[in-house]
Every structure is written in structure tokens, then in C-alpha cells.
Amino acid sequence: xxxxxxxxxxxxxxxxxxxxxxxxxxxxxxxxxxxxxxxxxxxxxxxxxxxxxxxxxxxxxxxxxxxxxxxxxxxxxxxxxxxxxxxxxxxxxxxxxxxxxxxxxxxxxxxxxxxxxxxxxxxxxxxxxxxxxxxxxxxxxxxxxxxxxxxxxxxxxxxxxxxxxxxxxxxxxxxxxxxxxxxxxxxxxxxxxxxxxxxxxxxxxxxxxxxxxxxxxxxxxxxxxxxxxxxxxxxxxxxxxxxxxxxxxxxxxxxxxxxxxxxxxxxxxxxxxxxxxxxxxxxxxxxxxxxxxxxxxxxxxxxxxxxxxxxxxxxxxxxxxxxxxxxxxxxxxxxxxxxxxxxxxxxxxxxxxxxxxxxxxxxxxxxxxxxxxxxxxxxxxxxxxxxxxxxxxxxxxxxxxxxxxxxxxxxxxxxxxxxxxxxxxxxxxxxxxxxxxxxxxxxxxxxxxxxxxxxxxxxxxx
Numbered sequence: 001x002x003x004x005x006x007x008x009x010x011x012x013x014x015x016x017x018x019x020x021x022x023x024x025x026x027x028x029x030x031x032x033x034x035x036x037x038x039x040x041x042x043x044x045x046x047x048x049x050x051x052x053x054x055x056x057x058x059x060x061x062x063x064x065x066x067x068x069x070x071x072x073x074x075x076x077x078x079x080x081x082x083x084x085x086x087x088x089x090x091x092x093x094x095x096x097x098x099x100x101x102x103x104x105x106x107x108x109x110x111x112x113x114x115x116x117x118x119x120x121x122x123x124x125x126x127x128x129x130x131x132x133x134x135x136x137x138x139x140x141x142x143x144x145x146x147x148x149x150x151x152x153x154x155x156x157x158x159x160x161x162x163x164x165x166x167x168x169x170x171x172x173x174x175x176x177x178x179x180x181x182x183x184x185x186x187x188x189x190x191x192x193x194x195x196x197x198x199x200x201x202x203x204x205x206x207x208x209x210x211x212x213x214x215x216x217x218x219x220x221x222x223x224x225x226x227x228x229x230x231x232x233x234x235x236x237x238x239x240x241x242x243x244x245x246x247x248x249x250x251x252x253x254x255x256x257x258x259x260x261x262x263x264x265x266x267x268x269x270x271x272x273x274x275x276x277x278x279x280x281x282x283x284x285x286x287x288x289x290x291x292x293x294x295x296x297x298x299x300x301x302x303x304x305x306x307x308x309x310x311x312x313x314x315x316x317x318x319x320x321x322x323x324x325x326x327x328x329x330x331x332x333x334x335x336x337x338x339x340x341x342x343x344x345x346x347x348x349x350x351x352x353x354x355x356x357x358x359x360x361x362x363x364x365x366x367x368x369x370x371x372x373x374x375x376x377x378x379x380x381x382x383x384x385x386x387x388x389x390x391x392x393x394x395x396x397x398x399x400x401x402x403x404x405x406x407x408x409x410x411x412x413x414x415x416x417x418x419x420x421x422x423x424x425x426x427x428x429x430x431x432x433x434x435x436x437x438x439x440x441x442x443x444x445x446x447x448x449x450x451x452x453x454x455x456x457x458x459x460x461x462x
Contacts, residue, residue: 008184036118036151040129043076043147044114047133050078050145054135058082059143067145075149080135082143091148093123101132109134109141118151127151190218194225206233250291253284310348310437312460315379315386316341318351322358323377330366336374337362345379345386346460353433354457360426361390361453368451369394381459388455397445405443406431 050067059082067080079090087095105115114133121128133145193210200208208229210222260277263269269277323337330337347354365375369392376391397405406427427441434441438458445451 012180036129039149039151040116040131043129043131043149044116046074046076046078047114047131047145047147050080051133051135056137057142059135077148079146080143081146084132084144084146087146091146093121093128100130105132106141109144110136110139112136121150124150187218190214190222194218194222197225197229201229201232206236246291246295250288253288253291256284257281257288310350310458312346313349313351313354314343315345315347315388315457316343318354319358319377319379319388322355322362325359326362326366329363330375333366333369333371335366335369335371337377338374339377341377341379342381345381347386347457348460349437349439349457353437357430357433357437357455358388358390360430361455364426365390365392365394365451365453368392382456384459385456386459388457389452390455391450391452393450396447396449396451397443398447399445402443402445406441 050070053066054063059080064080064082067078070078077091079087081087081090084101085097087097087100100117101109101115108115109132112134114131117130117132119128120126128148128150130146130148133147134141135143135145190210190213197208197210206229209226212219212222212226260269260281264274264277319339319341323339327337362375362377369375373393377388378391379386379388381387431441434455434457440456442454442456443451444454
């Protein structure tokens with residue numbers, strides 16, 4: 001935050017420097033434009049009016065006296081001479097005649113035009129502005145009217161208000177600095193809060209939130225951080241729950257296998273009980289194997305890229321292959337797998353993942369169907385997609401559980417024994433696989449009447 005504050009201060013300082021430079025340039029511009037130019041115009045105007053007093057011919061002493069008399073009520077210094085070289089005797093400073101009236105200036109004077117000069121005069125220690133007005137008769141320069149005026153310095157012009165200017169500038173800087181300081185603190189406060197929240201998050205305090213007091217960019221950033229923190233917190237809680245559930249699911253079969261194996265090793269199990277004990281150990285080992293396989297499958301689906309390379313697959317052929325795989329399992333409960341598929345349906349999918357989806361759902365349908373019933377698998381085209389409907393006539397799912405059945409380790413019947421219940425990962429895997437295949441899942445169910453699962457997958461484009 002200090003770096004941001006420093007950048008802001010440097011930016012403000014740069015603007016102040018630019019302001020000072022601009023004011024300096026503006027002051028010099030106004031000095032030249034308003035003061036020097038105005039003085040020059042006044043001198044020229046006075047000189048031209050005095051020029052009208054000249055009646056041609058020789059410049060008389062009376063004319064020179066009248067011009068000099070004008071000095072008594074004017075702040076300008078005005079002299080009239082017959083020969084410009086005589087000026088050195090009239091003005092209180094040295095005049096370089098060749099510089100004042102050179103060949104070019106003399107031609108201008110003979111043409112009736114005035115000459116204006118600005119130069120530094122050491123005697124006055126300031127710039128001196130002068131105007132030479134010609135007195136011409138029949139292309140002869142009979143004399144000149146010389147007007148000069150020492151220009152005041154900028155410091156002299158502002159001398160009366162310079163103290164007030166400095167005091168005002170000091171007060172302005174103090175007030176501006178205070179307001180800028182308060183403004184930067186106000187701007188930095190939510191950023192400081194956000195920095196502290198990020199540090200708390202890095203320590204594992206995922207409950208950390210930052211207040212949102214505005215709708216500007218910082219407010220949006222704080223709101224986004226809160227959403228991110230909430231998502232991280234939920235993910236952390238889900239991960240802890242997942243690990244606890246996995247530990248619980250594995251601990252029970254491990255306890256069975258370990259306990260009965262030790263009992264057999266120690267001779268506690270009788271000969272008549274060995275067969276049942278071995279079957280129980282095999283069953284629990286199979287359950288551990290199934291659980292670990294499903295966990296690996298779930299991990300793969302979460303780590304794989306969502307954008308898979310999809311290719312055309314005949315839907316009917318895939319469903320019939322899945323039917324053959326699961327027929328033996330269905331026969332154990334005397335359940336008929338009835339497949340009705342439009343062989344013209346060609347979908348865009350991945351065959352391995354597609355079979356995983358169908359096997360998981362149809363296995364669930366078999367496991368939770370009543371004996372001597374059937375599972376119907378129907379695939380048709382609907383609104384540009386392939387809709388696969390898998391319907392069983394089993395125990396069904398209560399309405400309050402339908403929205404949770406795709407959650408990891410969720411079981412509808414919490415009291416169901418682990419022998420007849422799954423791991424609770426099957427539908428979670430199905431949902432993730434369908435997202436990768438750009439498909440969707442819909443489940444409808446009525447208790448004691450059965451469950452209908454509808455899957456929609458994209459058809460191959462023509």
C-alpha cells in the first residue's frame with residue numbers, strides 16, 4: 001500500500017510542478033502581453049499625437065520646448081531633437097547612436113514609420129523601452145521625437161501583494177495537503193482491509209470477509225474477494241467432509257477384514273463358520289476395491305480437461321454393449337433389460353466415458369429394482385439432441401432427496417446396510433462425465449413406483 005501511496009504523492013507533486021511552471025509561463029506571457037505591449041502602445045499613441053504638432057520645415061526651439069513641457073504631466077520621458085546625436089545630452093544614460101538608428105532604422109524613419117527598441121539599461125537596472133517618432137519634411141529627416149520609459153520588473157509589479165500571495169499559497173498548500181492526506185487514507189482503507197483479509201486467508205482463516213462500502217472498482221474487488229472466500233470456504237468444508245467420509249467408508253470394511261482374519265488366524269472361527277467368514281471377507285474386500293476404483297475415477301474426472309475430443313458414436317451399438325455387460329448382474333434378480341434405440345442416432349461423445357455413464361445408471365436401476373421386474377432403456381431424438389431414458393420399477397427416491405443424489409457419498413437410505421448400498425459416488429461421477437460430454441442429467445422418481453433418469457447428449461452435426 002505504501003507503494004501505491006507513494007505513486008499518488010509523486011503524481012500530485014508532478015501536477016504541482018507543472019502548475020508552478022504553467023503559472024511562471026503565464027505570468028511572463030501576461031507581463032509581455034499586458035504590461036510591455038500596453039506601455040509600447042501608449043508611447044506610440046502619445047508620440048504620434050505629438051508628431052501632429054510639427055508643421056514641416058525646420059524644427060524650431062519653440063517646438064522642442066513644447067515637447068519637453070509635456071514631461072511635466074506625463075510619466076513618460078519625451079524629448080525632441082533636430083539631430084539624433086544630440087540625444088546623449090538630453091537623456092541620463094549613454095546612447096549608442098549607431099545601434100539606436102542604423103541604416104535600416106533610418107530608412108523606416110524617412111518612410112514616416114516609428115522605431116521601437118527594448119534593451120537593458122544598467123543605470124536603471126531594468127529593461128528600457130523607447131520609441132523614435134520621425135519629423136520628416138520632403139524626404140528629409142528634420143528631427144525626431146524620442147520617448148523612453150524604464151519597464152518595471154515583475155517583482156516590483158507584484159511587490160504590494162507578494163506577501164499576501166505567499167501567505168495564501170502557504171495556507172492553500174497546508175489545506176490541500178491535509179485534504180489529500182485524508183483522501184488517500186479514505187481510498188487506501190478498503191485496500192488495507194483487503195490486504196489484511198488476504199493475509200488471514202493465507203493463514204487458513206477462510207471465514208474472513210471484507211466490508212463492501214462502495215460500488216466503485218474497489219467495492220467490486222472487495223465483493224469479488226468475498227465471493228472467492230466463500231467459495232474457498234465451501235470447498236474446504238467439502239474437502240474435509242469428503243476426507244472424513246472416505247475414511248469412514250474404508251474403515252468399516254478394513255475393520256471387518258482385519259477382525260475376521262485375525263479371528264481365523266487365532267482359531268476363534270470354527271470350521272463350520274469359515275465358509276461364511278471367507279465370503280464376508282471377500283465381500284468387504286470387493287467393496288473396498290469398488291470404492292477405491294470409484295474414488296480414482298472421480299479424481300480423474302475432476303483433473304481431466306473439460307474440453308475433450310468428441311467423435312461420432314452409434315448410440316444403439318453402445319447401449320447394446322452395456323446391456324450385454326450387465327445382463328448377468330440383472331439375471332441374479334431376474335430383471336429384464338429392455339433396450340429400444342433408434343439405430344439412426346449418432347452422437348458426439350467419448351465411448352469410454354459414455355459406457356461409464358450408462359453402466360453406473362443402469363447398475364443403480366438394477367440394484368434398487370424389485371426382483372422379477374424390468375429396466376427400460378429407450379433412446380430417441382428430441383429437439384436436436386439424443387434423449388436416453390432409463391426407467392426402473394423399484395423402491396424410488398423421496399422428493400426431498402432428489403436434489404442431493406448427485407452429491408458425493410450421499411445415500412437416500414442412511415440406514416441401508418453397506419452390503420446392499422453403494423458408495424454414494426456413482427451419480428456424482430455420472431454428472432461430471434456428462435458435463436465433459438456437454439450433456440445433461442434429469443432424475444424423476446416416485447417412492448415405491450420407480451425412478452426415471454433422462455440423459456441428453458448432442459447429436460453429430462450434419
